[in-house]
Amino acid sequence: MSITLIKEHRCHSGRMAYYSHGSDAVNGExxxxxxxxxxxxxxxxxPVLTYLAGLTCNEETFLIKGGAQQYAAKHxxxxxxxxxxxxxxxxxxEDDDWDxxxxxxxxxxxxxxxxxKNYCMESYVTQDLQxxxxxxxxxxxxxxGIFGHSMGGHGALTLGxxxxxxxxxxxxxxxxxxxxFCPWGAKxxxxxxxxxxxxxxxxDAVELIRAMDKSQYKPVLVDQGLADEFLNEQLKPHLLExxxxxxxFPLTLRFQEGYDHSYxxxxxxxxxxxxxxxxxxxxx
Amino acid sequence: MSITLIKEHRCHSGRMAYYSHGSDAVNGExxxxxxxxxxxxxxxxxPVLTYLAGLTCNEETFLIKGGAQQYAAKHxxxxxxxxxxxxxxxxxxEDDDWDxxxxxxxxxxxxxxxxxKNYCMESYVTQDLQxxxxxxxxxxxxxxGIFGHSMGGHGALTLGxxxxxxxxxxxxxxxxxxxxFCPWGAKxxxxxxxxxxxxxxxxDAVELIRAMDKSQYKPVLVDQGLADEFLNEQLKPHLLExxxxxxxFPLTLRFQEGYDHSYxxxxxxxxxxxxxxxxxxxxx
Numbered sequence: 364m365s366i367t368l369i370k371e372h373r374c375h376s377g378r379m380a381y382y383s384h385g386s387d388a389v390n391g392e393x394x395x396x397x398x399x400x401x402x403x404x405x406x407x408x409x410p411v412l413t414y415l416a417g418l419t420c421n422e423e424t425f426l427i428k429g430g431a432q433q434y435a436a437k438h439x440x441x442x443x444x445x446x447x448x449x450x451x452x453x454x455x456x457e458d459d460d461w462d463x464x465x466x467x468x469x470x471x472x473x474x475x476x477x478x479x480k481n482y483c484m485e486s487y488v489t490q491d492l493q494x495x496x497x498x499x500x501x502x503x504x505x506x507x508g509i510f511g512h513s514m515g516g517h518g519a520l521t522l523g524x525x526x527x528x529x530x531x532x533x534x535x536x537x538x539x540x541x542x543x544f545c546p547w548g549a550k551x552x553x554x555x556x557x558x559x560x561x562x563x564x565x566x567d568a569v570e571l572i573r574a575m576d577k578s579q580y581k582p583v584l585v586d587q588g589l590a591d592e593f594l595n596e597q598l599k600p601h602l603l604e605x606x607x608x609x610x611x612f613p614l615t616l617r618f619q620e621g622y623d624h625s626y627x628x629x630x631x632x633x634x635x636x637x638x639x640x641x642x643x644x645x646x647x
Numbered sequence: 648m649s650i651t652l653i654k655e656h657r658c659h660s661g662r663m664a665y666y667s668h669g670s671d672a673v674n675g676e677x678x679x680x681x682x683x684x685x686x687x688x689x690x691x692x693x694p695v696l697t698y699l700a701g702l703t704c705n706e707e708t709f710l711i712k713g714g715a716q717q718y719a720a721k722h723x724x725x726x727x728x729x730x731x732x733x734x735x736x737x738x739x740x741e742d743d744d745w746d747x748x749x750x751x752x753x754x755x756x757x758x759x760x761x762x763x764k765n766y767c768m769e770s771y772v773t774q775d776l777q778x779x780x781x782x783x784x785x786x787x788x789x790x791x792g793i794f795g796h797s798m799g800g801h802g803a804l805t806l807g808x809x810x811x812x813x814x815x816x817x818x819x820x821x822x823x824x825x826x827x828f829c830p831w832g833a834k835x836x837x838x839x840x841x842x843x844x845x846x847x848x849x850x851d852a853v854e855l856i857r858a859m860d861k862s863q864y865k866p867v868l869v870d871q872g873l874a875d876e877f878l879n880e881q882l883k884p885h886l887l888e889x890x891x892x893x894x895x896f897p898l899t900l901r902f903q904e905g906y907d908h909s910y911x912x913x914x915x916x917x918x919x920x921x922x923x924x925x926x927x928x929x930x931x
Binding site: 372373374375376379427428430432433588590619621622623625626627628630631 | 656657658659660663711712714716717872874903905906907909910911912914915
């Protein structure tokens with residue numbers, strides 16, 4: 364799959380690069396950002412950590428605000444950050460809401476109406492983006508992790524659980540833990556995949572843990588700010604905590620006093636998340 | 648001088664806060680951002696490092712992209728980041744260009760035409776913002792530093808040189824070293840203060856070093872990317888290098904291979920700049 368370099372910047376002795384490429388999954392062009400740590404320019408095949416961003420974000424948000432590059436440089440991790448939805452698919456209503464349509468792909472494959480043709484972010488991330496990583500980034504495909512924030516935290520947990528053959532390490536910042544039981548999730552899932560809750564559960568981190576074989580368990584790190592304005596209505600970390608306690612799932616859920624939903628929160632705990640993945644992926 | 652809190656976020660065990668306040672210098676409202684390191688909430692009177700941003704930026708840019716908070720937290724420094732110009736002054740042509748008017752105050756006091764009433768960023772930074780810091784931030788006013796990027800690098804160098812009684816430490820990223828001899832500077836100075844080059848030289852870092860008494864010398868750190876797209880036409884670091892060599896001014900000018908003009912560059916070397924100020928201001 365061919366990619367086009369949009370722009371490049373030197374950063375922490377490595378390289379930031381932004382690319383575009385055609386995607387079959389979304390029937391259109393997608394963009395993503397990459398941080399190549401300095402080890403990449405020495406020809407080493409490096410592990411890859413994919414970051415999924417939250418509502419309204421794009422492929423640049425995390426790479427501008429997250430402060431992860433310095434730690435990726437230290438551990439020799441490639442960072443990959445895709446956009447959060449197709450752009451300009453031309454579907455009626457696509458740009459009407461900030462929590463549905465553009466910037467709000469929810470990392471699932473739409474099956475409903477016009478959305479089904481373009482809004483297939485699950486296939487995009489796990490197939491097309493994987494193909495691009497394999498073909499173009501000189502990556503060690505057997506050492507990959509996934510993490511994300513809010514809607515992207517939901518994406519990281521659910522895709523991490525559903526595709527253990529791809530993702531060997533998982534973490535999340537302030538994830539939507541159970542989209543089935545929150546307004547954001549209900550709105551997105553209704554619109555993209557219809558009203559059947561048994562289908563919703565296939566894309567719900569809490570339900571995926573409940574159904575998971577213990578042989579699939581791996582340590583998951585989640586940070587959640589206690590001053591997060593979306594804590595109780597949308598994110599519901601207590602549901603994650605509960606299912607982990609009931610099943611014995613190895614969840615490290617850290618409640619952080621005073622922190623909100625912003626990138627100031629994420630930036631603060633980024634070092635720990637990168638270290639979590641670096642350890643799981645066998646980095647130095 | 649009273650200030651109004653706009654928003655607040657916990658960050659690296661300290662606090663980000665954004666404020667607005669009325670300013671006599673610019674005859675209108677100004678905004679600025681502050682990072683209070685954790686030591687501030689323990690009641691310590693801490694040193695202050697003011698950051699001046701570049702063209703098109705505002706009070707948030709550096710605090711979102713710079714990655715300085717973690718180092719300010721380490722050293723116990725308060726970071727203060729003002730906006731780059733008045734906003735909405737209502738002057739004809741104010742929003743026409745990205746390098747003049749809104750977002751392009753150039754840290755001088757306009758004397759020409761309608762600009763003189765509002766575009767007085769030198770007085771804003773050195774008087775009104777100082778009054779606000781003194782009255783509202785519980786700061787050690789005798790331990791202050793200044794730094795900045797591009798237009799803000801010019802501002803940090805020139806205000807640092809002109810107000811040694813305020814600023815005890817100075818550094819810059821990719822500064823406009825000699826606005827007298829570059830298109831950005833010529834445009835801004837012509838528009839704000841007229842065509843008299845002897846007046847321009849009062850706001851030109853190279854000329855200020857040339858005229859400076861050696862008793863005023865203090866170590867200045869400047870980082871400049873060698874892939875900076877504005878290097879030769881606008882920034883002209885060789886003029887700074889030359890005057891420092893001629894006068895014996897203690898300049899540390901580091902040329903960084905491959906780095907451009909972006910915040911990816913600044914983020915990379917932020918730790919060194921914060922350490923430079925922390926040492927000069929007697930932080931731990």
